[in-house]
Amino acid sequence: xxxxxxxxxxxxxxxxxxxxxxxxxxxxxxxxxxxxxxxxxxxxxxxxxxxxxxxxxxxxxxxxxxxxxxxxxxxxxxxxxxxxxxxxxxxxxxxxxxxxxxxxxxxxxxxxxxxxxxxxxxxxxxxxxxxxxxxxxxxxxxxxxxxxxxxxxxxxxxxxxxxxxxxxxxxxxxxxxxxxxxxxxxxxxxxxxxxxxxxxxxxxxxxxxxxxxxxxxxxxxxxxxxxxxxxxxxxxxxxxxxxxxxxxxx
Amino acid sequence: xxxxxxxxxxxxxxxxxxxxxxxxxxxxxxxxxxxxxxxxxxxxxxxxxxxxxxxxxxxxxxxxxxxxxxxxxxxxxxxxxxxxxxxxxxxxxxxxxxxxxxxxxxxxxxxxxxxxxxxxxxxxxxxxxxxxxxxxxxxxxxxxxxxxxxxxxxxxxxxxxxxxxxxxxxxxxxxxxxxxxxxxxxxxxxxxxxxxxxxxxxxxxxxxxxxxxxxxxxxxxxxxxxx
Numbered sequence: 001x002x003x004x005x006x007x008x009x010x011x012x013x014x015x016x017x018x019x020x021x022x023x024x025x026x027x028x029x030x031x032x033x034x035x036x037x038x039x040x041x042x043x044x045x046x047x048x049x050x051x052x053x054x055x056x057x058x059x060x061x062x063x064x065x066x067x068x069x070x071x072x073x074x075x076x077x078x079x080x081x082x083x084x085x086x087x088x089x090x091x092x093x094x095x096x097x098x099x100x101x102x103x104x105x106x107x108x109x110x111x112x113x114x115x116x117x118x119x120x121x122x123x124x125x126x127x128x129x130x131x132x133x134x135x136x137x138x139x140x141x142x143x144x145x146x147x148x149x150x151x152x153x154x155x156x157x158x159x160x161x162x163x164x165x166x167x168x169x170x171x172x173x174x175x176x177x178x179x180x181x182x183x184x185x186x187x188x189x190x191x192x193x194x195x196x197x198x199x200x201x202x203x204x205x206x207x208x209x210x211x212x213x214x215x216x217x218x219x220x221x222x223x224x225x226x227x228x229x230x231x232x233x234x235x236x237x238x239x240x241x242x243x244x245x246x247x248x249x250x
Numbered sequence: 251x252x253x254x255x256x257x258x259x260x261x262x263x264x265x266x267x268x269x270x271x272x273x274x275x276x277x278x279x280x281x282x283x284x285x286x287x288x289x290x291x292x293x294x295x296x297x298x299x300x301x302x303x304x305x306x307x308x309x310x311x312x313x314x315x316x317x318x319x320x321x322x323x324x325x326x327x328x329x330x331x332x333x334x335x336x337x338x339x340x341x342x343x344x345x346x347x348x349x350x351x352x353x354x355x356x357x358x359x360x361x362x363x364x365x366x367x368x369x370x371x372x373x374x375x376x377x378x379x380x381x382x383x384x385x386x387x388x389x390x391x392x393x394x395x396x397x398x399x400x401x402x403x404x405x406x407x408x409x410x411x412x413x414x415x416x417x418x419x420x421x422x423x424x425x426x427x428x429x430x431x432x433x434x435x436x437x438x439x440x441x442x443x444x445x446x447x448x449x450x451x452x453x454x455x456x457x458x459x460x461x462x463x464x465x466x467x468x469x470x471x472x473x474x475x476x477x
Contacts, residue, residue, distance in 0.1 A: 012345075023345065076346035083352050102346045109339050172350065174361065175336035179259070211259050216339030217332040218263060219360065220434040226354035233353075234437070235444035242440035244260040 005031040005092060007040060008100040011056055017113055023102070033093035037080060038063060038070060040092060041103075057116040065089040065229060068164030071171065072117045073104040078168035078227040086166060086229040106171035110178065110213040121167050123213040124181060128165075130209035131202035132185045134194045153191045160188035162230040169224035175216030180224035182210045183240035184232050190243050200247035207244060262328055267438030269325035270431050274457070276318060277424065281464040288471070293401025297389060301397040326371050333364040355451060359430040366427040373420050380407060405472055414473035418466035428458025 007028045014021035028044050035043070038060050045055035061069035065086040072087055074080035080090040095101070103117065111119040149157075161184075169180035186203050189195030195202070218237060225234045255261050283303075289295035304311060349356040359366075381403065389399035408414045432454030436442050442450050470476075 073344060073346075076344060076348040077350045081350070083350065104344055104346070107340055107342050107344055109341055174356065175332070176339035177259075177336075207258060207260055211257070214339060215259075216336040217259050218438075219332065219336070219363065220355065220430070220437045221360050222353055222355040223349060226350040226352040226356075231353075233444055233447075235442070235447070238437055238440040238442055238444075240440075241260050241264065241438065244258070245264065245440070248258075248261070 003032065003097070004029070005033065005095070005097040007031045007092070007095065007097070009040075009044060010100065010102045011044075011117070012104045013056070013116055014105075014113055016115060021113070031092055033091065033095075035092045036063065036088055037074065037090040037092065038088045057114075057118045059118050060088060063088040066164060068166040071106060071166045071168055073106065073171055075102050078106070078171040079166075079229055083226070084229060084231045086164070086168075089229075106167050108170050108176035108215065110176070110215045111167060111170060119167075121165070123178070123215070124165050124167065126213065127178065127182055127206055127209045128185065131198060131205040132189070133198070134189060134192075135197050136194075147193050149192060157188050157191035160184045160191065160232060160236050163188070163228075163232055164230060166229060168227045168229060170215060172223045172227040173216065173218075174221055174223065175219050177218045177224075178210050178213070178215040179218040179237050179240070180228065180232060180234065182206050183234075183236040186243055187236040187239040190239060199243070200250070203240065203243040203247050207240070256331070262332065263438040266325060266328045266332070267435035269321045269328075270435040271439075272318075272321050273325060274428060274432060274435070274461075277461050277465075278457075281461050284465065284468050287401065287404065287468055293389075293399070293405075294391060296401045296404075297397050297399060298391055300400045301391075301395065304398070322371075322374070326367065329364065329367050355430070355433070357430065359426050360434070363427060363430060366423045369423055370420065370427060380413075404468070408469040408472035411473065414469045417469040421462045421465040424465070425458045425462025428461060429455040432457055 009026045009028065010023045011026060012021055013024045026044055026047070028040060028047065031040050031043060038058070041056060041058055048055045058072060059069050061067045063070070065088055068086070070086055070088045071079060074087060074090065079085060079087045082090050082094060105113060105117045106119050106121075108119075110123045111121055114120050163181060163184035165181060167181070170176055170178050173179075186206055189202060190199060220234070220237075222234050225232065255265060283299055286299045287293065287296045307314070381400070384403050384407070387399035387402045388396055389402070390396050408417070433442070433451045436450055436454070
């Protein structure tokens with residue numbers, strides 16, 4: 001049995017990268033608790049289209065919490081109040097009819113605004129291009145189990161590899177630092193033998209690219225870990241620092 | 251060297267962490283030394299300790315002083331730079347912002363590092379003017395050595411309620427700074443083990459509290475004439 005919910009939304013609207021932004025208030029009368037937060041925005045957009053208004057732009061793709069496309073700040077928390085979920089997996093059952101929800105885009109100089117709730121996260125692509133890859137031999141695909149890797153390292157590498165690059169870490173960081181993203185990528189490859197040929201170059205170049213993109217410095221607030229939809233630990237950041245020091249001193 | 255330091259977000263954090271650990275060790279030793287005042291000997295042990303530091307360490311004393319000054323300035327400069335960088339990295343603030351809780355270590359302590367840091371830096375100058383460069387009284391130890399009577403100056407200063415209560419307030423700020431600082435320094439150096447994160451944070455906070463309380467005992471005890 002689903003109850004109809006009335007949800008008030010304060011949504012950040014911005015016509016373009018350089019246009020001034022402002023909050024607009026909307027009310028969705030026919031929301032229900034089975035909806036995801038993005039479906040609520042879909043319903044709002046249908047409403048806006050019927051009224052002849054511009055729909056709210058937001059990024060989304062899989063809506064299964066695994067692609068890293070979506071992401072908005074809901075009432076001051078990146079991806080909303082439910083831990084370890086992307087905003088597409090936040091469901092309206094966590095709200096009551098009559099609630100007012102404030103929705104803002106990721107805010108960081110390195111993530112320039114495109115429109116409404118959509119920001120340009122290509123800075124992450126450039127950090128990846130600076131070193132987030134491994135060398136592979138050409139030819140047939142090698143046997144997946146040919147290289148022995150300890151269970152502990154394999155598990156840790158998998159934990160770090162679960163980063164979906166959504167950018168919530170940057171959005172939530174009081175300093176708008178990209179340390180958790182960069183560290184997760186570096187740590188993932190540092191834990192695996194396949195990552196060792198470029199190991200030193202990788203940490204130097206990715207950290208340098210992170211700086212060039214204009215992200216802030218880390219202050220160890222650990223807010224990134226709290227909002228990460230994959231729950232990636234800031235132990236990745238500690239490992240990135242050890243990797244960096246090893247690369248710098250050898 | 252400085253351009254390499256500022257060119258690397260990791261080296262900046264490592265330097266802040268290393269200098270922070272040195273400063274924490276310094277205040278720990280300073281606080282422990284202060285406790286000599288509580289010896290039941292009308293300031294003899296306190297004056298003797300002060301004399302030992304300033305007259306018996308020779309060149310080492312000046313080396314430590316210069317080193318401390320350099321560490322202090324480096325720590326403060328990078329801290330201010332990180333704060334300026336953070337403002338540049340998010341030109342437009344959130345209308346609504348709150349911590350997600352859980353794994354977050356965000357607290358009043360972590361958010362106010364720049365405020366507590368700057369206040370402590372300014373206060374340190376006043377502190378040096380008050381004591382190091384304050385009135386030079388002399389006294390004679392039991393063994394006949396003529397030394398500076400720093401205990402007398404301390405008594406005089408903390409007889410004044412402005413100092414007797416102002417100092418403890420600053421020391422509480424130091425405890426607040428160290429609550430985030432000790433843990434943060436270890437994390438910046440990559441030394442926090444994932445499994446020991448909570449206990450490291452707790453021990454860091456308790457160390458900060460112990461240092462703060464250890465310091466504020468002296469002015470309070472003198473003002474209320476407990477010691």
